Amino acid sequence: MCLIALLAACDLSAAEPLLRVRIRVDGQELALSVKPPSSVGQVLRRANVTLGAFDRLNPPDFTPVTDGMLITVVRVENRTECFDESVPYARETLKTPDLPEGATRVLQGGVNGVARVCYDVLLEDGIERRRTQSGRTLLTPPVNQVVAVGVDLSRLEPIAINGTIFYISNGQARLIRETSLNQFTLQTGGNLDGFVFSVSPDGRQLLYTRKPDTPSLEVFNELWVLMDTTDPSARPVKLVVDNVFYAEWLPDRPNTFSYSTLRPRTEPPAYQALNDLFIARLDATGKIVAADPILPPTDSGTYSQWGTLFAWSPDGKRLAWAQAEGVGTVDLRRGRLQKLIDFRIYQTTLTRGWLWQPSLAWSADGAILAASVHGAPLGDEPPENSPVFDIAVVNTAANFVINPFLERVGMWSAPQFSPLVRTARDTVSGSIAYLQARTPNDSVNGEYDLVVADRDGSNPRVVFPGREQVGILPFEDRTRGPKFQWSPDGKQIVLAYQGDLHVIDVSSGRATRITVEGSARSPRWTR
Numbered sequence: 001m002c003l004i005a006l007l008a009a010c011d012l013s014a015a016e017p018l019l020r021v022r023i024r025v026d027g028q029e030l031a032l033s034v035k036p037p038s039s040v041g042q043v044l045r046r047a048n049v050t051l052g053a054f055d056r057l058n059p060p061d062f063t064p065v066t067d068g069m070l071i072t073v074v075r076v077e078n079r080t081e082c083f084d085e086s087v088p089y090a091r092e093t094l095k096t097p098d099l100p101e102g103a104t105r106v107l108q109g110g111v112n113g114v115a116r117v118c119y120d121v122l123l124e125d126g127i128e129r130r131r132t133q134s135g136r137t138l139l140t141p142p143v144n145q146v147v148a149v150g151v152d153l154s155r156l157e158p159i160a161i162n163g164t165i166f167y168i169s170n171g172q173a174r175l176i177r178e179t180s181l182n183q184f185t186l187q188t189g190g191n192l193d194g195f196v197f198s199v200s201p202d203g204r205q206l207l208y209t210r211k212p213d214t215p216s217l218e219v220f221n222e223l224w225v226l227m228d229t230t231d232p233s234a235r236p237v238k239l240v241v242d243n244v245f246y247a248e249w250l251p252d253r254p255n256t257f258s259y260s261t262l263r264p265r266t267e268p269p270a271y272q273a274l275n276d277l278f279i280a281r282l283d284a285t286g287k288i289v290a291a292d293p294i295l296p297p298t299d300s301g302t303y304s305q306w307g308t309l310f311a312w313s314p315d316g317k318r319l320a321w322a323q324a325e326g327v328g329t330v331d332l333r334r335g336r337l338q339k340l341i342d343f344r345i346y347q348t349t350l351t352r353g354w355l356w357q358p359s360l361a362w363s364a365d366g367a368i369l370a371a372s373v374h375g376a377p378l379g380d381e382p383p384e385n386s387p388v389f390d391i392a393v394v395n396t397a398a399n400f401v402i403n404p405f406l407e408r409v410g411m412w413s414a415p416q417f418s419p420l421v422r423t424a425r426d427t428v429s430g431s432i433a434y435l436q437a438r439t440p441n442d443s444v445n446g447e448y449d450l451v452v453a454d455r456d457g458s459n460p461r462v463v464f465p466g467r468e469q470v471g472i473l474p475f476e477d478r479t480r481g482p483k484f485q486w487s488p489d490g491k492q493i494v495l496a497y498q499g500d501l502h503v504i505d506v507s508s509g510r511a512t513r514i515t516v517e518g519s520a521r522s523p524r525w526t527r
Contacts, residue, residue: 016035016036017067018033018034018035018036019033019034019035019036019038019065019066019067019069020032020033020067020068021033021034021043021065021068021069021070021071022069022070022071023043023044023047023049023071023073024070024071024072024073025049025072025073025075026073026075027125030047030049032046032047034046034065036065037064037065038064038065039061039062039063039064039065040057040059040060040061040062040063040065040069040071041061041062042065043065043071044057044061044071044073049073051073052075052076052077054076054077054078055073055074055075055076056073056074056076056124057071057072057073057074058071058072058074059071074124074125075123075124075125075126076122076123076124077122077123077124077126078120078121078122078123079120079121079123080118080119080120080121080134081118081119081121082116082117082118082119083116083117084114084115084116084117084139085114085115085116085117086112086113086114086115087112087113087114087115087138087140087141087142088112088142089110089111089112089113089142089143089144089145090110090142090144090145091110091144091145091147092144092145092146092147093147093148093149094107094146094147094148094149094170094517094519095148095149095151095170095516095517095518095519096148096149096150096151096170096185096517097150097151097152097153097183097516097517098148098150098184098185099148099149099150100150101150101151101152102149102150103149103150104147104148104149104150105147105148106145106146106147106148107146107147107148107190108143108144108145108146108190109143109145110142110143110144110145111142111143112142113138113139113140113141113142113143114138114139114140115136115137115138115139116136116137116139117133117135117136118133118134118135118136118137119131119132119133119134120132120134141215146190151516151517152516153181153183153516155516156180156181156512156513156514156515156516157180157512157513158179158180158181159179159180159503159512159514160178160179160180161176161177161178161179161180161182161503161514162487162488162489162491162492162527163177163203163487163488163525163526163527164176164177164178164203164229164525164526164527165177165494165501165514165523165524165525166186166197166199166203166206166229166523166524166525166526167496167501167515167520167521167522167523167524168192168194168197168520168521168522169515169517169519169520169521170190170517170519171190171191171192171210172185172186172188172189172190172192173185173186173188173192173197173206173208173226174186174520175229176501176514176515180503180512180514183515186206186226186229187226187232187234187235187236188206188208188210188224188226188236189210189224189236190210191210191211191212191213192208192209192210193209193210193211193221194209194480194481194521194522195209195221195244195245195246195480196208196209196223196244196246196247196248196259196480197209197480197481197522197524198247198248198249198257198524199229199249199524199526200249200254200526201249201251201526201527202526202527203229203526203527204227204228204229204230205225205226205227205228205229205249205255206225206226206229207223207224207225207247207248207249207257208223208224208225208226209221209222209223209224209244209247210222210224217264217266218264219242219243219264220242220243220262220264220270220271221242221243221244222238222239222242222244223238223239223241223242223244223247223259224236224237224238224239225237225239225282225286227282227284227285227286237285237286237287239286239288240288241259241261241280241288241291243261243262243263243264243271244259244260244261244262245259245260245261245262245271245273245274245307246258246259246260246307246308246309246310247259247260248310248311248312250279250312250316251312251313251314251315251316252315252316252317253281253316255281255282255283255284256279256280256281256282257279257280257282258277258278258279258280258294258310258312258319259277259278259280260273260274260275260276260277260278260295260307260308260310261274261276262274262307268353268354269305269306269353269354269355271305271307272305273304273305273306273307273308274297274298275295275297275298275299275304275307275308276293276295276296276297276298277293277294277295277310277330278291278292278293278294279291279292279294280292293335294330294332294335295330295335295336295337296335303324303325303345303355304323306323306324306355306357307323307357308321308322308323308337309321309322309323309357309358309359309360310322310330310360311360311361311362312362313362313366313369313396314362314364314365314366315365315366317366318362318366318369318396319332320360320362320369320371320396321337321360322357322358322359322360322371323357323358324345324346324355324356324357324358325342325343325344325345326339326340326341326342326343327339327340327341327358327360327369327371327373327392327394328340328341329369329396340369340394340396340399340401341371341373341392341394341401341403343373343374343375344374344383344384344386345374345384346374346384346385346386346411347384347385348384348385348444349444356374356411358371358372358373358374359371359372359413359414359415359482361414361415361416361417362417363417363430363455364417364418364419364420364430365420366396367395367396367397368393368394368395368396368417369393369394369396370391370392370393370394370405370415370416370417370432371391371392371393371394371415372389372390372391372409372411372412372413372414372415373389373390373391373392373403373404374386374388374389374411375388375389375390375404375407375408376388378441387440387441387442387443388407388408388440388441389408389409389410389411389413389437389440389443390403390404390405390406390407390408390409391404391405391406391409391413391415391434392404392405393405405457406434406453406457406460408437408440408441409434409435409436409437409440410435410436410437410440410443410446410448411437411443411444412435412437412443412448412474412475412483413434413435413436413437414434414435414474414482414483414484415432415433415434416432416433416434416482416484416485416486417430417431417432417455417486418430418431418432418433418486418490418506419486419488419489419490420490421489421490421491429454429455430455430490431452431453431454431455431490431506432452432453432454432455432457433450433451433452433453433484433486433493434450434451434453435448435449435450435451435472435474435483435484436448436449436450436451436460436462438467438471444475445473445475446471447470447471447472447473448471448472448473448474449462449464449465449466449467449471449472450462450463450464450465450472450484450493450495450504451463452493452506463493463504463506463509464493464495464497464502464504464509464511465497465511466509470498472495472497480522481522481524482522482523482524483495483496483521483523484496484523485523485524485525486525487503487525488525488526488527490506491505491506491507492504492505492506493506494514494523494525495523496520496521496522496523499517499518499519499520500513500514500515500516500517500518500520501513501514501515501520501523502514
């Protein structure tokens with residue numbers, strides 16, 4: 001009887017019912033029966049259902065199967081989709097006195113750009129559930145439409161101009177000759193970048209740099225020359241030198257200029273200055289016929305990638321240089337730099353992506369070199385963070401330095417000596433002009449006044465704009481070169497202020513606005 005009972009028990013076990021399971025996958029539903037015990041993963045393998053890396057399974061694969069269970073497989077796909085889309089161009093309006101008031105002229109047609117936009121797309125069972133932009137690459141930048149709008153010069157007070165004033169406005173070179181109402185645009189083309197804007201001593205030739213019409217990673221800028229600014233039919237000549245950091249006419253040699261070069265790069269300041277120096281000579285057509293090396297390329301000096309600035313004395317016999325940590329003169333015969341003034345680099349602005357560099361100015365007789373310099377600390381701050389900026393002068397013949405010559409004037413002081421003036425007593429005198437910070441301990445972004453003093457720094461007086469007016473803001477226009485310049489007779493100063501040029505009579509302090517474009521900068525005044 002026991003044996004019969006045992007056999008009966010074995011038969012009951014063998015007859016245990018199968019488990020019915022449904023699998024919902026790939027848009028269909030599969031039904032199958034499995035023997036217990038089984039897990040979800042085992043059932044899927046028996047049904048030849050393979051899971052992808054991101055597929056979602058419910059219930060999880062280790063779950064024991066129960067009768068009537070529904071197993072759901074959601075196919076999950078992550079993919080990237082990219083499309084090209086149009087980038088609309090913008091419209092730029094440029095004020096110009098070359099057209100009647102209110103008249104317009106399209107200077108440059110607008111062209112839409114192209115951008116490639118990529119998305120991360122999440123699909124579940126082929127249905128898009130989420131789309132997230134993952135990148136945007138500008139393939140072709142848009143070309144803005146540029147429209148010139150005429151302005152009325154009759155609103156300006158006419159004044160006599162002793163010589164010619166050159167300046168940059170809306171990326172073009174312009175000049176004012178003999179009277180403030182006699183203004184026109186030079187045939188330089190647009191995109192002037194202000195790195196080079198040098199007028200020959202006689203005012204007939206203009207050397208300048210401009211950005212290429214087609215942006216390029218290989219070409220930072222191009223060097224051009226206008227050989228005769230008095231000839232309306234003269235056309236500019238593109239020189240064979242690209243990527244120019246500095247260029248300037250030599251005062252004592254016709255058709256001759258010095259220049260240094262750079263290498264474009266993507267990191268600030270978008271270039272690597274090579275700190276070299278050449279002297280080049282042009283023929284009558286504007287072609288370079290010789291280029292003699294004076295200084296070899298070098299990366300000496302801290303932060304040398306920001307470059308070396310140069311300035312010729314009025315007689316063309318001496319060449320000064322300035323870097324972020326010193327000022328001196330160039331030994332032209334031996335091809336090396338001689339440091340006359342040493343100071344600490346001002347490091348505070350490096351986190352903003354730029355580095356302060358001194359400005360240079362020669363006296364009219366070439367005897368004195370003035371420079372803005374980084375001064376000593378006020379207190380316990382590190383020397384490289386000192387907020388003090390002074391003006392120093394050097395008697396270059398005797399290598400005699402006065403530092404400071406003028407104290408706490410601000411980082412944008414940009415001193416300039418006036419031409420020498422013969423007085424009624426038949427003596428020769430001169431002045432020095434500079435920008436004085438209203439808040440000397442915070443002169444980076446602060447307001448400035450134009451100050452004129454005797455050549456020895458005595459008797460300083462504010463001539464423009466005065467405390468009752470908004471001060472000059474040099475930081476807003478950090479283009480290369482002076483923000484103001486003396487007239488050839490030493491009686492007036494032209495200054496870029498709030499987007500226009502103003503002529504200041506030094507003796508009376510009377511200022512006259514002479515432009516109306518709202519974008520005037522980099523004034524140069526020649527005879």
